[in-house]
Every structure is written in structure tokens, then in C-alpha cells.
Amino acid sequence: MDLFNHDNYGNISQHKHYTTLATQNMGFPLLILVATIATAVAFPTNNLVMPHGRLADSAACLSWRWAVETNNIKDFSNKVPEECADYVLSYMLGSQFRRDSKLVCDVAYEYAKGVNLTRDGKDVWIFDVDDTILSCLPYFLEQGSWDLNVQTTYGTWTRKGEAQAIPETLDLYKKVMELGFKIVFITGMHEKDSESRIKNLQEAGFTEWDKLMFKGDNELAYAEEFKSNRRRELVEAGYRIWGNIGDQWSDLIGTFVGDRIFKMPNPMYYVP
Amino acid sequence: MDLFNHDNYGNISQHKHYTTLATQNMGFPLLILVATIATAVAFPTNNLVMPHGRLADSAACLSWRWAVETNNIKDFSNKVPEECADYVLSYMLGSQFRRDSKLVCDVAYEYAKGVNLTRDGKDVWIFDVDDTILSCLPYFLEQGSWDLNVQTTYGTWTRKGEAQAIPETLDLYKKVMELGFKIVFITGMHEKDSESRIKNLQEAGFTEWDKLMFKGDNELAYAEEFKSNRRRELVEAGYRIWGNIGDQWSDLIGTFVGDRIFKMPNPMYYVP
Numbered sequence: 001m002d003l004f005n006h007d008n009y010g011n012i013s014q015h016k017h018y019t020t021l022a023t024q025n026m027g028f029p030l031l032i033l034v035a036t037i038a039t040a041v042a043f044p045t046n047n048l049v050m051p052h053g054r055l056a057d058s059a060a061c062l063s064w065r066w067a068v069e070t071n072n073i074k075d076f077s078n079k080v081p082e083e084c085a086d087y088v089l090s091y092m093l094g095s096q097f098r099r100d101s102k103l104v105c106d107v108a109y110e111y112a113k114g115v116n117l118t119r120d121g122k123d124v125w126i127f128d129v130d131d132t133i134l135s136c137l138p139y140f141l142e143q144g145s146w147d148l149n150v151q152t153t154y155g156t157w158t159r160k161g162e163a164q165a166i167p168e169t170l171d172l173y174k175k176v177m178e179l180g181f182k183i184v185f186i187t188g189m190h191e192k193d194s195e196s197r198i199k200n201l202q203e204a205g206f207t208e209w210d211k212l213m214f215k216g217d218n219e220l221a222y223a224e225e226f227k228s229n230r231r232r233e234l235v236e237a238g239y240r241i242w243g244n245i246g247d248q249w250s251d252l253i254g255t256f257v258g259d260r261i262f263k264m265p266n267p268m269y270y271v272p
Numbered sequence: 273m274d275l276f277n278h279d280n281y282g283n284i285s286q287h288k289h290y291t292t293l294a295t296q297n298m299g300f301p302l303l304i305l306v307a308t309i310a311t312a313v314a315f316p317t318n319n320l321v322m323p324h325g326r327l328a329d330s331a332a333c334l335s336w337r338w339a340v341e342t343n344n345i346k347d348f349s350n351k352v353p354e355e356c357a358d359y360v361l362s363y364m365l366g367s368q369f370r371r372d373s374k375l376v377c378d379v380a381y382e383y384a385k386g387v388n389l390t391r392d393g394k395d396v397w398i399f400d401v402d403d404t405i406l407s408c409l410p411y412f413l414e415q416g417s418w419d420l421n422v423q424t425t426y427g428t429w430t431r432k433g434e435a436q437a438i439p440e441t442l443d444l445y446k447k448v449m450e451l452g453f454k455i456v457f458i459t460g461m462h463e464k465d466s467e468s469r470i471k472n473l474q475e476a477g478f479t480e481w482d483k484l485m486f487k488g489d490n491e492l493a494y495a496e497e498f499k500s501n502r503r504r505e506l507v508e509a510g511y512r513i514w515g516n517i518g519d520q521w522s523d524l525i526g527t528f529v530g531d532r533i534f535k536m537p538n539p540m541y542y543v544p
Contacts, residue, residue: 107339263344
């Protein structure tokens with residue numbers, strides 16, 4: 001499945017499973033309905049996209065998404081509210097996720113163009129990996145729920161190395177490299193899985209980087225601490241961190257966060 | 273005008289100027305239309321709510337609001353995009369702003385209930401004032417644009433001391449006081465205007481506090497620095513900052529931010 005084979009925001013014209021969405025400028029409830037039916041056909045065992053008996057209250061779910069994205073609601077992993085399951089699916093598969101991703105990447109690029117680079121190889125831009133540059137949405141679609149089972153199915157899925165590039169951050173990656181930034185990827189994946197991660201990055205179009213930093217196989221720290229530690233290593237090695245983009249606030253808070261942080265949209269799960 | 277004389281989210285039943293909104297469960301475009309017409313009648317010279325010649329692209333403005341609330345888009349003060357002016361008005365006057373405010377206050381109260389208070393008079397909850405507990409929306413409605421003219425019309429308006437309580441934070445204020453937190457207000461208003469501010473707070477229902485901290489009359493620091501300094505004074509005096517709620521990220525970042533921060537919605541302006 002090619003999730004992101006479309007770049008017309010609001011018009012999923014080349015999406016293999018959702019071509020019926022392409023020809024109409026339709027409202028939100030219809031989008032949910034069509035996405036639900038189409039996905040139920042494509043994934044007959046998919047609980048995630050089966051109707052839940054009552055329609056999502058989109059105003060309540062819009063509030064919920066706002067509260068998650070502003071980091072007011074924390075630690076909801078494994079529990080996207082059941083009444084917002086369809087709403088989140090519609091958000092992720094529809095145009096709004098792409099719009100939001102494009103807007104933050106546009107803002108990031110505007111910032112990047114204004115940075116006065118020293119060009120000594122020490123000016124870096126940090127990218128988180130999962131759901132910042134590689135999309136884990138297919139995992140949830142395959143699984144048929146928003147449960148993030150890190151120790152079991154999710155780990156297995158990510159180790160397959162089949163995550164797809166998010167087009168907006170792939171574009172930002174290329175453009176900040178062109179400007180002269182060095183690329184640093186900091187991923188929560190463990191070092192023992194580096195081979196599949198490298199293969200996945202390369203196949204998704206992320207072919208060059210200055211550093212690819214993993215979590216140590218025995219490192220127990222939460223993301224905020226572990227990522228702060230990796231950034232400290234960079235700063236102590238003389239790197240200047242300018243932009244830092246991630247889908248989780250734990251990518252972006254802590255210490256040595258960089259000159260400017262950029263939050264990618266992700267209402268699917270929370271990583272502390 | 274009583275902006276917030278309604279607490280049924282989605283049903284502005286007692287709003288003086290928008291009673292026509294009350295009786296129908298209507299869609300977003302119709303809400304914009306009715307609000308536009310009703311407000312244009314109520315404020316005939318109001319440029320803000322006059323039609324702008326083209327309909328707002330609500331998906332694009334939803335993205336814009338998301339990017340503002342996540343602090344991806346900064347420093348847009350005095351320039352809510354013209355194409356989103358109606359969208360922001362609809363958001364603020366409709367139910368979504370109230371829903372978002374209620375959700376963050378509910379989350380904050382859940383957190384507050386879990387804090388193990390020492391009860392030595394040193395456990396504090398910090399509230400920002402403008403557009404956290406007192407709404408400045410009437411200023412924008414009177415002015416007829418989203419321009420925030422801090423040095424002129426906005427200063428004059430706030431010194432009148434007629435801002436209204438935001439019901440959700442008034443409720444949170446009462447409830448955290450009941451739990452035993454001491455209340456600290458940190459406002460960007462200058463000390464020389466303390467009299468009108470105190471009168472406004474009291475008339476709006478905020479009748480008790482432990483500290484009300486102003487910006488010094490000659491203090492030039494931006495909000496992030498000035499508020500960090502006030503919080504440092506609290507911590508150095510032995511206070512423990514638990515919750516800290518504000519509508520601007522500059523209320524919530526910097527140093528000594530507190531154990532947990534809460535972001536109130538505000539797509540109207542940006543304070544660095």
C-alpha cells in the first residue's frame with residue numbers, strides 16, 4: 001500500500017485504496033463513511049476502521065486532538081479514545097494531516113533559509129524518525145486498532161523496515177541539506193535493529209546523513225532523557241543544533257533542544 | 273455584552289447578540305454566515321466581521337490554528353491571516369473555543385487532584401491573566417479587527433477594567449483553591465495600572481489570591497523572561513509551583529515553569 005502517493009492536499013487522487021475519494025469535494029461525515037467502507041473492504045479483519053456503533057463527535061475529537069497536540073493531554077498511548085478512533089483515522093488518511101505536515105515543514109524551511117550557516121560541517125538539523133520522516137500508519141492499519149504494542153507487534157513491524165516516507169519531511173530533508181545543514185537522525189530504535197532501520201531509511205529516500213543515533217540496547221531512559229543525552233553529545237562535539245523536528249514533544253523538550261523546534265502532527269500515540 | 277453567559281458547549285443559548293444561533297444545530301458555514309450577519313448588525317462599523325469577499329478555507333485555517341497552538345508559527349501578532357479572520361472569529365464565538373478551554377481545565381483539575389500538598393501555604397498554582405482568566409475578545413470585537421495595538425487602543429481598553437471572566441478558568445481557579453493551592457496571578461500589565469486590574473479581577477469573580485505579580489513599569493523584558501523572573505522570585509521565596517496555566521507559550525516556557533504547564537487556546541495573537 002502506498003499511503004502517500006498524492007500531494008494534492010484535499011484530493012487523494014492516486015491513493016490505491018481510496019480512489020473513490022478523489023473525484024468529489026465531500027464533507028467530513030461522508031469522508032469517514034467512505035474511508036470506513038473502503039478500508040473495511042481492503043482490510044476485512046481491521047477492527048480499527050469498522051464502524052463503532054455511534055458516530056464520532058467530531059467537535060469533541062477536534063478538542064481532544066488540540067489538547068494532545070498542545071501537550072495538555074499526555075500519556076494516552078494505547079488509548080486513543082474509542083469515540084475518536086474513526087476521527088483520528090479520517091484525520092490521518094484525509095488531507096488534514098498532510099496539510100498540517102506541509103505547513104510545519106514550510107515554516108521550518110522559512111526558518112532554515114534565515115540561518116547564517118558557518119559551513120564548517122557543524123551546523124546540524126535534527127530529525128526524529130518514526131512518524132516524523134517515516135510513517136507508522138500502515139502498522140495501525142494492519143493491526144486494526146490504535147493500540148501501540150511496542151514490545152510485540154510494533155517492534156516486529158518496524159524491524160521489517162517497510163515504513164514509508166512522509167512526503168513533506170522528505171522534501172524538508174532534501175531542502176535543508178541543499179542549504180548546507182548536516183543531517184542528524186535520532187531514533188528511538190535500538191542499535192541492534194540498525195540494519196533494518198538503515199535499509200528502511202535508504203529505501204524511503206533518506207540516503208544521506210551525518211549521524212544516525214540509536215538508543216543503546218540496554219538504555220532504559222525515556223525518550224526525553226535519551227534524546228537530550230544524544231543532543232548533549234552533539235553539542236559537546238562542537239555541533240550547533242539549529243532546527244529540531246519531531247512528532248512527539250519528548251523529541252523537542254529537555255535539554256539542548258536546538259535553536260528552534262518544530263512539532264509534526266501525531267494524534268495516534270504518545271511517547272513520554 | 274456578556275460574551276460567556278452560556279455553558280452549554282455548542283449551544284450559545286443566552287448570548288445577547290447571537291440568540292439566533294441557539295435554536296439550531298447548524299453546520300460550520302452557516303455558523304459563520306449567521307455570526308457574520310448578526311455581528312455586522314450589532315457592530316455596523318466592525319471590519320472584523322464583515323465578509324471579506326471570499327469564504328475562509330476552513331481546512332487551511334484549521335491547519336494554521338494547529339500550527340499556532342503548537343508554537344510552530346510564532347510572532348504573528350497583528351497579522352491573523354486575512355483569509356482566516358472569519359474562521360478565528362467563528363472559533364472564538366462558537367463552541368469550539370469553550371470546548372477546548374473546558375478540556376484543558378478538566379485535565380488541569382485532574383492533575384491538581386493528584387498533587388500531594390504540603391499545606392504550608394507554599395503550594396502555588398499560577399494563572400496568567402489576559403485571555404487565560406479574563407477575555408480580551410470584546411476588545412477585538414469593538415475594534416473590528418484582529419490588530420493588537422498594545423501601545424494604544426488595547427492599553428486603553430484593558431485599563432478600563434471591563435474584561436470578562438473566561439468561565440472555564442474561573443471554575444478551575446475556584447476548584448484548585450478549594451483543593452488548597454495558593455493562587456498566583458502573573459500579568460503582563462504594568463504596576464501603574466494595578467488599580468484597574470484589581471478592580472477587573474474582583475468584578476469578574478477572582479476575589480482572592482496570594483500574589484498578584486505585575487510587570488515593572490520600566491521593565492523591558494519580553495514575557496518569557498519577565499515571567500521566568502517572577503517565577504524565580506517565587507521559588508527563591510520557598511514556593512513550590514505545581515500548575516501553571518496560560519494562553520501564550522511565553523507564559524509556559526523559560527525557567528521555573530512549574531511541575532506541569534497547561535496551554536489555553538488562543539489563535540488571536542502572539543506574545544513573545
